[in-house]
Amino acid sequence: MRAREWAIAGTFGDPAEYGIPDPPAVRVCRLDGGGMALSAGSDEPFIAAERPVDVRR
Secondary structure, eight states, X not given: OOXXXXXXXXXXXXXXXXXXXXXXXXXXXXXXXXXXXXXXXXXXXXXXXXSOOOOOO
């Protein structure tokens, strides 16, 4: 599911009305040394970054 579809459906009403599922719940964990990790439903992260950087879009 693309983020754009969630954003559009959320702006104009309940996304469930358009058949769009809820986005997955993701927990952000800070690592020792300034890193970060993302996990969903368990303590085991599915992605991690030791030195994350700010990105400007």
